Amino acid sequence: MLRKYLIERWSWISLFLFLQLLFVFVAFIDSAIPLTSILYMVFLSFIIFILFIVMRYQKETKFYKSMDEWEADLDLSRITAAESPFEKIIEDSMTNQTEQLKKNASLHLMSLEKEKDELLSWIHEVKTPLTAMNLIIDRIEDEKLKAQLTHEWLRIHLLLDTQLHQKRIPFMKNDLYIEKVDLHSILVKEIKTLQSWCMQKGIGFDMDLKVPEVISDGKWVAFIIRQLLTNAIKYSDASDIYIKTYEINKQVYLEVEDFGRGIDPKDLPRIFEKGFTSTTDHQDHAATGMGLYLAKKAAKSLSISINVESKPGTGTTFILAFPRKNEFHQISCM
Template sequence: MIRLFIKERLSWILLVLFLHFLLVLVSWLDAPIPLAPILYYVFLSLIVFIIFLAVRYNSETRFYRKLIDWENQLDTNSLVEGNSPFETIVQDSLERQTDWLKQSSSRNLTTLEQEKDDLLSWIHEVKTPLTAMHLMIDRLDDEKLKAGLTYEWLRIHLLLDQQLHQKRLPFMENDLFIEKADLKPLIFKEIKDLQSWCMQKGIGFEVELKAPEALTDAKWLAFIIRQLLTNAVKYSESSDVTINSCRKNGRVVLEIKDLGIGISKKDLPRIFDKGFTSTDHRNLGSAATGMGLYLAKKAAIPLLITIDVSSVPGAGSTFRLTFPEKNEFVKITGM
């Protein structure tokens, strides 16, 4: 701050030094003017000027130091009131801009909330004809047509489900209910929902749950598993998906392993990025939105679930969900 103050007042400092130098120069060139008293005056005035700078430094920088330390949360009450007319101009401008930003933010938030509510309402409305459509598809006699329509129906259903949970994610903490969730019925329900797609692609499941329970929110865990299973089925063909759970170092670990096309080494660090789809196998991933794994990772954070992935191109991928211990939730929720 001292350097900034000197830089700001450098022209004033140079002017004072120049005037003192000019006074000494005139006294030196003009013999009738005694030099000694002039030097004495210059010495005293420089001391007074240095003291003046020190006093002004403290008073002039107090406002700007507060600006630097100001936590920008649209609260101008924490700012020091300006001492000079220029500081008052700055403060008034900040207050006007802050009021405008508050109003704009409030309007945008209201609009966003309305759009979110409208979208959620629309998704719930669409589910009704989708359910009716599924019942109609089940009554078809042509198995080939039935399988194709069921697959397309399932794609629409999963995309709507992603949208629904994506809109709920920012408020996920308000919707959590942490309990010891039974993994078996939860996993088998998700497998059953994908059954028609798996039969079409010749994909089976091997499930072995040595750790049958995990401390989590069952509804949001189901959503995470749904994204991982959908990803496994999408990029696999005529193979099995293995689902195992066990305890490692006191924690429950759920592992989902497929034998699909795998993930290339260069893509692996980016698979949880929003909108990212594989740079390889573009023809296989043409229907991908790049949202499934991103949403799964986002949903896992409030649940304190760690998602790790390992993959070998051409030999499949393995996703591991490591669940927290109870004391980790106690620190956050006070359970």
């Protein structure tokens, strides 16, 4: 800050130095003016000027130091009150702009809330005829046609479900209900929902749940598991998917392992990015690139870490690491 202050006041400092040199020069060429006296005055002027600079530095930089340390979070209370007229101009301008930004942010938030409510309402409205359609499909006797319609129904159901949770995630922390979650019940329910798709692709499941329960939010854990299962089914053909839970150092882990095409090593760091699909099969128009992205965001809010291990052609393993019991209070305080 001192260097910036000296640069800012360099014109004044230059003027002072020029005047002192002028006095010495005049005394040097005019023998009637005692040079010793002028040098003494210049020396005293330098001392006074340095003291003046130090005092003004302390006074003038308080406001700008607080601005430099300000985190630009629209909270102006941490900025030192302005003292000089120019500082007051800056303070008034910042206050007006901040109030306008807060007003705009509030309007945008209200607009976003309205849009979210309208979309959620629409999704729930669509689910009613979708449920009726599922009941109608169950009464179809032609098994081939029934399987085709069920598969398309499932695709619509999963797309609506993803869209529903995408809109809920920004407000997820207001929607958490922490309890003991039965992983076996969740897995059975999700597998049953995906059953028609699995039968079409010849995929089975093998579960080994050494730890049947975790403490978390059941609804969001089900959503995360749903995304991992649909991802495993999508990229597998005629093979089993292994699901197991275990405990290491009082931390519960859940693994979903498939034997599909796997993930290219260069894609691994990007699979949780929004909109990323795959560089291996870039023409896969059915992929939206949202499932794993939303699963990662939901897991982060629950303090669940998601790791992935994969080799092209041998399959992929997703590993959920749930928080330890003594760490879980952090989630409730978020």
